[in-house]
Amino acid sequence: MREVRDVAEGTILGPPMAAARMRRSPARCRSVLIIGSEATPYAKTGGLADVLGALPSAIARLDCDVTLALPRYRGVSEGALVERFPLAVGGFATTVGLYEVLLDERMRILLVDEPGLYDRENLYGVGNVDYPDNARRFAVLVRAALEFASRRETPPDVVHGHDWQAGLAPVYLKSLYAKHPVLGGIPSVLTIHNLAYQGLFDPDWLPRLDLPRELLTVDRLEYWGRISFLKGGINDADVITTVSRTYAREIETPEYGCGFDGILRQRSDDLIGILNGIDSEKWNPATDPFLPAPYSVEDISGKRTAKAALLARYGLPHDDVAMSRPVVAMISRMVDQKGFDLIAAVAGELPHMGAGFVVLGTGEARYEDLWRGLAASYPDRIGIRIGFDEPLAHLIEGGADLFLMPSKFEPCGLNQLYSLRYGTVPVVRAVGGLADTVQDRAVRPGARESPSLGGAPRRSLSAAMASERRTAWNGFVFHDYSPQALLEALRRALTVFEDKRVWRALQTTGMKQDYSWDRSAREYVRIYDRLVRARGPNRRRG
Numbered sequence: 001m002r003e004v005r006d007v008a009e010g011t012i013l014g015p016p017m018a019a020a021r022m023r024r025s026p027a028r029c030r031s032v033l034i035i036g037s038e039a040t041p042y043a044k045t046g047g048l049a050d051v052l053g054a055l056p057s058a059i060a061r062l063d064c065d066v067t068l069a070l071p072r073y074r075g076v077s078e079g080a081l082v083e084r085f086p087l088a089v090g091g092f093a094t095t096v097g098l099y100e101v102l103l104d105e106r107m108r109i110l111l112v113d114e115p116g117l118y119d120r121e122n123l124y125g126v127g128n129v130d131y132p133d134n135a136r137r138f139a140v141l142v143r144a145a146l147e148f149a150s151r152r153e154t155p156p157d158v159v160h161g162h163d164w165q166a167g168l169a170p171v172y173l174k175s176l177y178a179k180h181p182v183l184g185g186i187p188s189v190l191t192i193h194n195l196a197y198q199g200l201f202d203p204d205w206l207p208r209l210d211l212p213r214e215l216l217t218v219d220r221l222e223y224w225g226r227i228s229f230l231k232g233g234i235n236d237a238d239v240i241t242t243v244s245r246t247y248a249r250e251i252e253t254p255e256y257g258c259g260f261d262g263i264l265r266q267r268s269d270d271l272i273g274i275l276n277g278i279d280s281e282k283w284n285p286a287t288d289p290f291l292p293a294p295y296s297v298e299d300i301s302g303k304r305t306a307k308a309a310l311l312a313r314y315g316l317p318h319d320d321v322a323m324s325r326p327v328v329a330m331i332s333r334m335v336d337q338k339g340f341d342l343i344a345a346v347a348g349e350l351p352h353m354g355a356g357f358v359v360l361g362t363g364e365a366r367y368e369d370l371w372r373g374l375a376a377s378y379p380d381r382i383g384i385r386i387g388f389d390e391p392l393a394h395l396i397e398g399g400a401d402l403f404l405m406p407s408k409f410e411p412c413g414l415n416q417l418y419s420l421r422y423g424t425v426p427v428v429r430a431v432g433g434l435a436d437t438v439q440d441r442a443v444r445p446g447a448r449e450s451p452s453l454g455g456a457p458r459r460s461l462s463a464a465m466a467s468e469r470r471t472a473w474n475g476f477v478f479h480d481y482s483p484q485a486l487l488e489a490l491r492r493a494l495t496v497f498e499d500k501r502v503w504r505a506l507q508t509t510g511m512k513q514d515y516s517w518d519r520s521a522r523e524y525v526r527i528y529d530r531l532v533r534a535r536g537p538n539r540r541r542g
Contacts, residue, residue: 029528031065033156035145037165043073045123047414048193054279058521060107069145071118072111079111089139090208096144112144135201138165139209150182158528160189164199167233174236176210187531190237194411195251195258199229239527240271243412244433248273256409276412277517285422290394297511310399314358314383326497327356329400331393331415334363339406344370345483351378358383397422402493406486410434420510426475427493440477474510
């Protein structure tokens with residue numbers, strides 16, 4: 001891990017008790033405040049919810065007190081009211097309630113209740129249109145979490161925000177709370193889950209968020225005449241992490257940087273990639289309640305039972321002939337980012353590849369209609385379900401033979417990790433976390449050069465990662481973002497499927513790999529500990 005920057009000397013202001021607490025700053029992190037916009041089981045639109053549903057508990061298991069702050073959205077009834085206090089953000093004055101869910105002695109969920117902001121039909125907007133007050137909604141989340149933390153007997157050692165919705169946490173700590181008697185100088189971490197979502201708002205929001213006009217500069221929040229919560233967080237966080245090592249390198253390039261590659265290169269020494277994990281209890285074929293029969297790496301026979309149940313669930317034939325064909329699965333948002341433009345280009349060939357296909361997801365109407373049309377034309381080979389269905393997602397991972405992820409970009413990806421654990425062999429494009437977790441025998445690290453980016457040649461990402469990867473052959477990978485490259489990888493996978501001995505070895509390799517959150521949590525805690533040591537006793541950054 002890169003060494004994080006040291007902090008500047010500062011003077012503790014405020015009551016003697018607060019100063020004393022600061023002087024007793026431990027040599028390691030003992031508590032962290034995590035702020036995010038969604039987490040299972042309380043709210044979910046994507047992978048962020050899976051991360052925040054599992055990572056905080058894994059951190060807590062490492063002897064660190066964790067508070068996870070989330071909005072209390074419509075339909076969330078859990079928690080006991082522990083505090084209610086007035087909160088003013090700009091000209092917006094309200095009273096927030098804080099509901100607490102104690103998972104264990106070290107893990108607390110803090111649900112921020114403000115019905116006017118969070119009691120809505122959806123989390124972020126309606127259709128593809130964001131709520132016009134999202135800037136206020138997530139500023140209030142951050143401010144309420146920080147104010148709650150300032151009222152505790154012992155403040156957090158580190159504040160950790162996730163994605164643009166918590167991007168103002170580092171900004172507030174460096175501005176509004178810089179000289180606060182309790183929160184002043186607390187270091188922050190920002191995790192980028194998907195750089196494409198940047199939290200962009202008109203600059204007239206600054207005073208409405210209690211932020212000075214001086215922050216409207218290119219080295220703080222300004223981005224093409226607007227303000228970006230994510231850019232502010234990147235500039236002000238002590239450490240920036242993202243969700244895989246390869247993605248951390250990718251986002252420093254124009255190709256994947258979404259316009260932020262310059263500021264990320266400036267913060268390169270503080271940018272660290274930590275691969276996401278999975279909930280290894282929830283995603284375990286030996287105990288999964290959504291599978292018709294358990295199975296494990298030692299006895300995989302239950303996977304055949306799951307395959308038959310999966311085909312039946314989709315209304316596909318599940319006789320001996322159908323069972324002998326490989327089943328290729330996708331669980332995805334149906335958007336270009338996930339490679340659906342590539343799939344559309346080869347759609348006419350898919351039904352003739354000697355495989356069945358099962359798809360679950362929602363997205364753009366043109367891609368939903370594409371799969372509906374294929375299923376109607378080939379009802380014996382292709383099944384489609386539009387929507388999200390958690391039990392069905394588990395059955396798909398258990399019953400499919402291959403899992404397809406032809407992403408244009410993929411910060412980490414979770415489904416390839418679920419697939420590996422369930423003996424479902426992934427076919428992926430070598431980007432982001434897919435490149436870090438899926439290794440193809442036919443793709444040798446360093447065997448090819450990537451195209452120049454920004455006029456400067458660079459090594460292929462697989463070559464750059466060669467020293468860090470420990471992955472044996474466990475799947476199929478393609479590099480070029482083209483329909484032909486996708487087809488070639490899929491054909492290779494279907495050919496290898498015919499060799500049952502080799503296929504069983506592929507499944508075994510994937511099922512034995514450790515992608516639990518415990519491994520990832522240790523890396524986060526090491527970052528927290530370094531920040532605490534860098535801060536030292538009676539030191540703060542302001």
